[in-house]
Amino acid sequence: MIYTITLNPALDRTLWVSEIKEDVSNRIIREESYPGGKGIDVSKVLTALGVPNRALGFIAGFAGRQLEAQLTRDGTDCSFIPVSGETRTNVVIHELGSGRQIILNSAGPEVKPFELLEISDLVRKIEEPEFVSIGGSLPPRAHPEVYRKIIETAKLRRAKVVLDVDREALLVGIRGKPDVIKPNIHELSALVGKRLEKRGEILEAAREINRRGVGIVLVSMGPRGILLVSEGKAYQAVPPEVEVVNTIGAGDSSVAGFIYGLVAGRDLKEALIWATAAGTATTLRQGTALATREDVERIVPQVRLETISED
Ligand SMILES: Nc1ncnc2c1ncn2[C@@H]1O[C@H](COP(=O)(O)OP(=O)(O)O)[C@@H](O)[C@H]1O
Numbered sequence: 485m486i487y488t489i490t491l492n493p494a495l496d497r498t499l500w501v502s503e504i505k506e507d508v509s510n511r512i513i514r515e516e517s518y519p520g521g522k523g524i525d526v527s528k529v530l531t532a533l534g535v536p537n538r539a540l541g542f543i544a545g546f547a548g549r550q551l552e553a554q555l556t557r558d559g560t561d562c563s564f565i566p567v568s569g570e571t572r573t574n575v576v577i578h579e580l581g582s583g584r585q586i587i588l589n590s591a592g593p594e595v596k597p598f599e600l601l602e603i604s605d606l607v608r609k610i611e612e613p614e615f616v617s618i619g620g621s622l623p624p625r626a627h628p629e630v631y632r633k634i635i636e637t638a639k640l641r642r643a644k645v646v647l648d649v650d651r652e653a654l655l656v657g658i659r660g661k662p663d664v665i666k667p668n669i670h671e672l673s674a675l676v677g678k679r680l681e682k683r684g685e686i687l688e689a690a691r692e693i694n695r696r697g698v699g700i701v702l703v704s705m706g707p708r709g710i711l712l713v714s715e716g717k718a719y720q721a722v723p724p725e726v727e728v729v730n731t732i733g734a735g736d737s738s739v740a741g742f743i744y745g746l747v748a749g750r751d752l753k754e755a756l757i758w759a760t761a762a763g764t765a766t767t768l769r770q771g772t773a774l775a776t777r778e779d780v781e782r783i784v785p786q787v788r789l790e791t792i793s794e795d
């Protein structure tokens with residue numbers, strides 16, 4: 485079974501306006517809300533790809549109930565721990581005239597230390613965890629060590645662990661030696677403390693992270709695709725050119741595509757191709773809607789794979 489963990493889920497609310505003007509009423513043309521947060525997005529794309537999985541995390545208040553109900557209605561199994569307060573709503577504003585997109589991420593409700601421990605307890609008890617995929621920001625005031633603890637617990641259960649978090653949480657989280665991380669270039673740059681641009685620099689940084697005990701580093705690079713670095717192996721998968729509608733959730737979709745590939749018994753190169761195709765498939769969807777299986781399958785044969793090293 486595959487489990488995803490989102491400690492700070494969100495309702496992603498997308499608003500479409502023709503133009504944002506100051507000091508007047510800006511009329512909303514269309515609005516949609518979807519369950520979001522990085523682990524939940526991974527769950528949604530896995531469900532779209534037909535992979536049974538369960539989303540774990542914390543929910544609070546009315547927004548939390550709405551998130552849970554929508555997720556369940558759309559066929560994703562979930563088991564959230566209720567906490568007090570209100571699950572955050574992240575707002576995306578699409579300005580149709582300019583194509584500009586404004587993304588506002590809220591902090592979310594506080595989760596008490598004893599509640600955070602409940603997640604590790606849950607991971608200790610889950611049935612046959614094959615993969616545990618952890619993603620997204622921490623609740624306010626939660627210590628990043630929480631991620632390390634969850635990773636270590638999942639690894640004791642012999643699960644493969646994927647970590648997709650940022651900044652301090654990534655720095656501390658990798659001390660738990662997750663099997664896979666998926667930083668984008670900015671996140672990897674922050675992790676190694678230098679600005680990375682050229683492929684050689686990115687490869688060197690990813691290898692340094694391998695040496696810190698992370699088996700597979702997937703560096704997502706937007707339209708340049710994904711670099712996979714694992715010991716002596718390095719590959720780059722490049723997606724086809726597409727008309728991008730929105731990139732929110734593309735990184736999470738890539739995580740789901742990669743897990744899908746491995747669960748389906750494919751090798752690292754094939755899983756990388758699925759990761760790249762799933763990210764690109766999400767860029768075709770409006771708002772924060774995510775990849776469809778049909779789009780992913782159509783894009784897979786169009787992804788170009790380059791072997792950089794294979795020793
Ligand atoms: N402009 C784009 N054109 C084609 N594919 C894209 C584009 N932006 C993102 N993707 C796909 O989605 C994947 C993840 O997107 P990226 O923006 O790198 O992640 P994140 O959301 O974590 O920053 C990319 O590796 C690529 O496969």
Ligand SMILES: O=P(O)(O)OC[C@H]1O[C@](O)(COP(=O)(O)O)[C@@H](O)[C@@H]1O
Nearest residue numbers: 520521522620621732733734735736
């Ligand atoms: O937990 P964070 O870092 O605030 O991110 C949460 C947001 O990221 C998303 O999961 C999208 O993530 P990506 O664009 O990185 O794939 C949204 O669904 C959500 O609103």
